[in-house]
Amino acid sequence: MFFSIIIPFKDGGYREKYLENCVDSLCQQTFTDFEAIFVHDDSEKLQNIISESGLKASVINMNESDTLSDYRNIGIEKAKGEYVIFLDSDDYLHPNALVYANEMIKENENQNDVFKFGIAKTNLDKISTLSKSKRAFFEGESFSKIEEILRDVSIDVDKKKVKQIINGLFEKQMINHKFNNIKPSRYLQDLNYQFRVHSFIIRRKFLTDNYLYFKSSNNLYGDIPFLIELYNKTESIKQTTTKLYYKYIHNDTINDPSLTQEEHNDRLLMRMSALNEGLNYCYDLRLARKLKLSAINYYLYKVVKSSIFSESYSELEKIYKKLNSILNRPSTEFTLSKRHDYEISAIKKGKFKKAYYLSKARVLGYKTYQFSKPKNQRFRQKKIQKNIFTKLPIKDNTILYESFLGKNYSDSPKSIFKYLLENEPNKWKHIWVLNNKELVEKEPEFKNNNVKIINRFSWKYFYYVTVSKYFVLNMRQPKWLYKKAEQVILSTWHGTPLKRLVFDMENVTSANRNYKKDFYNQSRNWDYLIAANKYSENIFESAFMYPRENILTYGYPRNDILTNHTEEYKKQIKEQLGLPSSKKVILYAPTWRDDEFHSVGNYKFKLQIDLDQLRKEVGKEYVIALRMHYFISDNMDLKGYEGFAYDFSKYNDINDLYIASDMLITDYSSVFFDYAILRKPILFYTYDLDKYQNMLRGFYIDVNKELPGPLLLSNDEVIESIKNINKVNEEYKNKYEEFYKKFCYLEDGNASKRVVKTVFGEKLGD
Numbered sequence: 001m002f003f004s005i006i007i008p009f010k011d012g013g014y015r016e017k018y019l020e021n022c023v024d025s026l027c028q029q030t031f032t033d034f035e036a037i038f039v040h041d042d043s044e045k046l047q048n049i050i051s052e053s054g055l056k057a058s059v060i061n062m063n064e065s066d067t068l069s070d071y072r073n074i075g076i077e078k079a080k081g082e083y084v085i086f087l088d089s090d091d092y093l094h095p096n097a098l099v100y101a102n103e104m105i106k107e108n109e110n111q112n113d114v115f116k117f118g119i120a121k122t123n124l125d126k127i128s129t130l131s132k133s134k135r136a137f138f139e140g141e142s143f144s145k146i147e148e149i150l151r152d153v154s155i156d157v158d159k160k161k162v163k164q165i166i167n168g169l170f171e172k173q174m175i176n177h178k179f180n181n182i183k184p185s186r187y188l189q190d191l192n193y194q195f196r197v198h199s200f201i202i203r204r205k206f207l208t209d210n211y212l213y214f215k216s217s218n219n220l221y222g223d224i225p226f227l228i229e230l231y232n233k234t235e236s237i238k239q240t241t242t243k244l245y246y247k248y249i250h251n252d253t254i255n256d257p258s259l260t261q262e263e264h265n266d267r268l269l270m271r272m273s274a275l276n277e278g279l280n281y282c283y284d285l286r287l288a289r290k291l292k293l294s295a296i297n298y299y300l301y302k303v304v305k306s307s308i309f310s311e312s313y314s315e316l317e318k319i320y321k322k323l324n325s326i327l328n329r330p331s332t333e334f335t336l337s338k339r340h341d342y343e344i345s346a347i348k349k350g351k352f353k354k355a356y357y358l359s360k361a362r363v364l365g366y367k368t369y370q371f372s373k374p375k376n377q378r379f380r381q382k383k384i385q386k387n388i389f390t391k392l393p394i395k396d397n398t399i400l401y402e403s404f405l406g407k408n409y410s411d412s413p414k415s416i417f418k419y420l421l422e423n424e425p426n427k428w429k430h431i432w433v434l435n436n437k438e439l440v441e442k443e444p445e446f447k448n449n450n451v452k453i454i455n456r457f458s459w460k461y462f463y464y465v466t467v468s469k470y471f472v473l474n475m476r477q478p479k480w481l482y483k484k485a486e487q488v489i490l491s492t493w494h495g496t497p498l499k500r501l502v503f504d505m506e507n508v509t510s511a512n513r514n515y516k517k518d519f520y521n522q523s524r525n526w527d528y529l530i531a532a533n534k535y536s537e538n539i540f541e542s543a544f545m546y547p548r549e550n551i552l553t554y555g556y557p558r559n560d561i562l563t564n565h566t567e568e569y570k571k572q573i574k575e576q577l578g579l580p581s582s583k584k585v586i587l588y589a590p591t592w593r594d595d596e597f598h599s600v601g602n603y604k605f606k607l608q609i610d611l612d613q614l615r616k617e618v619g620k621e622y623v624i625a626l627r628m629h630y631f632i633s634d635n636m637d638l639k640g641y642e643g644f645a646y647d648f649s650k651y652n653d654i655n656d657l658y659i660a661s662d663m664l665i666t667d668y669s670s671v672f673f674d675y676a677i678l679r680k681p682i683l684f685y686t687y688d689l690d691k692y693q694n695m696l697r698g699f700y701i702d703v704n705k706e707l708p709g710p711l712l713l714s715n716d717e718v719i720e721s722i723k724n725i726n727k728v729n730e731e732y733k734n735k736y737e738e739f740y741k742k743f744c745y746l747e748d749g750n751a752s753k754r755v756v757k758t759v760f761g762e763k764l765g766d
């Protein structure tokens with residue numbers, strides 16, 4: 001037996017879902033001379049996954065009180081292989097990992113006992129494991145590109161067939177990539193001391209000869225002393241430059257935290273203890289210096305900022321004692337800056353109280369310094385919000401509104417505002433968060449003395465978010481917002497979901513690792529959440545983990561106008577927008593793509609509609625109104641299309657565009673749920689359907705069955721459908737009706753009224 005792979009699985013209930021990946025990756029190994037040893041906490045699921053996979057594995061059952069270190073020690077004890085590999089149960093190996101490990105060992109076996117896999121961080125997104133150039137072929141535009149090429153050379157092929165071929169190629173590419181397409185490894189000598197044992201490959205005899213085992217006292221950081229001892233006993237470690245160990249990055253710290261993301265009260269003390277314990281086995285004075293510096297930095301930047309530091313001196317003292325022991329160990333020299341040295345020397349001498357006051361003063365001094373730095377305006381605003389504004393009385397009759405982060409005056413906040421202004425004209429003070437005042441220059445409501453406009457993140461914003469009784473918004477409030485119990489946040493959200501959201505999304509391609517956690521914390525502060533229909537209510541409960549009893553399933557306030565407007569209003573809007581009265585209007589309103597962006601929050605969009613062809617074929621009857629999603633930062637260049645194509649991406653309220661238009665083209669945007677209220681034709685231009693559905697988001701409904709219009713994959717198909725729109729209407733009549741019944745049944749034009757009654761009614765409505 002050449003390799004023994006040790007996989008501990010502890011406190012694993014919710015981690016079970018990653019196991020399959022891990023087991024799969026062992027089944028797929030192209031080098032098969034290995035044994036897998038799973039050490040687990042009596043998980044039935046683990047046993048099932050292994051037996052279903054057909055993997056030959058030893059399975060060792062442990063007691064609840066055993067630590068992760070005990071698990072690994074048992075694994076070492078049972079191992080029969082020449083080399084032991086440490087794999088975590090939520091991670092996985094490249095199918096050729098063992099081939100390269102074997103190759104690396106064979107080349108270096110006389111000099112080395114310890115080896116390592118290079119680590120790739122992953123969130124399991126299939127396509128992201130392909131190289132950039134390979135990815136390009138399968139992404140986004142490839143299908144229309146191939147179509148275009150074939151059209152240019154007059155080759156007529158069945159489009160569906162081409163799609164199928166591309167899909168097949170992709171699958172094959174994934175397999176090839178996994179099994180064959182990997183560059184030969186080179187090996188590194190110099191390691192950046194890593195203190196986590198996963199990805200290590202260690203000669204078993206080296207472990208037994210040196211009595212190397214995991215110290216069981218430390219459940220969280222048992223691998224620190226183990227690795228320190230190991231580093232002391234080995235001259236060099238070889239590592240594959242190719243990344244063969246896939247470390248899974250958890251993006252859901254609420255439901256699936258990794259071990260390092262889990263909350264542990266004594267995490268700080270455990271880490272300090274592990275470093276202290278590790279120093280018992282450290283004879284290399286340069287490594288000892290590194291460990292000391294690591295402990296010092298941990299104290300200076302982590303411990304002093306923790307709640308233990310500010311709340312519990314007795315707990316802090318335990319940490320001081322460990323650090324004191326660490327500081328008094330031998331090591332090579334190092335110097336610290338003066339102000340750090342005061343604190344650290346005091347700890348070294350055992351003068352903990354003195355160190356505590358010095359550290360406290362440093363943190364305070366740092367905060368004061370931060371507070372006064374000219375560029376730290378935001379920091380000052382947050383501090384003053386939390387410490388001063390929250391102490392001021394709440395303004396009971398003030399309502400703050402924000403739509404799409406202050407970008408426009410629109411959506412449900414606008415409808416609720418207008419309803420209150422009309423029906424309770426003197427009761428409320430209304431504050432609108434709007435970054436560009438010019439947007440509402442012509443709106444009569446803003447002439448009212450009770451209505452005020454403020455900029456997002458201005459001083460007034462920080463003030464009003466803290467003292468307004470109500471905050472009505474359609475996205476999320478800022479993370480730093482400290483909400484008082486008397487305040488009411490009404491979240492209107494901004495659409496019936498088609499694309500999977502937050503906790504229903506496996507991978508979060510576009511957002512950072514804390515996205516789910518942040519979303520969870522922010523939405524806990526919503527007192528109410530509006531849903532347009534029962535379908536949305538169900539989704540919000542799972543996708544936001546939001547309590548059903550606080551969901552107001554009333555229909556969307558923003559849609560009242562779609563039910564209530566007159567023909568005259570349509571005419572008026574068309575005129576205001578500068579659209580020719582003699583022509584019908586096609587509205588094109590696509591959504592954004594998680595993987596196409598310039599920078600954080602600035603998304604790209606490449607128009608896939610051929611305006612020349614469209615104008616040529618339907619220009620006599622129609623004009624086109626283009627409306628990009630609010631995340632898209634690219635500006636459209638419509639030079640040469642004057643009188644035919646119009647860009648309304650910066651226009652305030654998409655409702656006006658719905659009303660002014662005669663037909664909608666969209667893709668995966670929630671706009672069609674609202675547009676269907678108008679019972680006007682809807683076409684779906686879904687040129688990248690596969691990627692969007694399978695790689696990026698996934699959908700809540702079966703788009704092939706439930707949509708109220710056709711899915712179109714090419715520009716030609718779009719034009720054909722526009723030309724034959726009556727036929728399309730006839731074809732989709734029944735589906736449209738069913739769709740309306742499921743999603744639009746609450747839209748009777750009175751949603752704002754219902755919301756106002758519930759949220760603003762009782763306490764102040766008397």
Ligand code: C2G
Nearest residue numbers: 494495496497589590591627628629654669670671
């Ligand atoms: N919107 C718009 N113009 C577009 C697309 C969207 O004005 N071209 C507005 C519509 O009001 C739409 C809302 O933004 O309902 C949400 O847009 P989506 O495209 O559905 O995408 P997203 O912002 O990701 O929201 O539950 C709905 C989801 O949250 C989707």
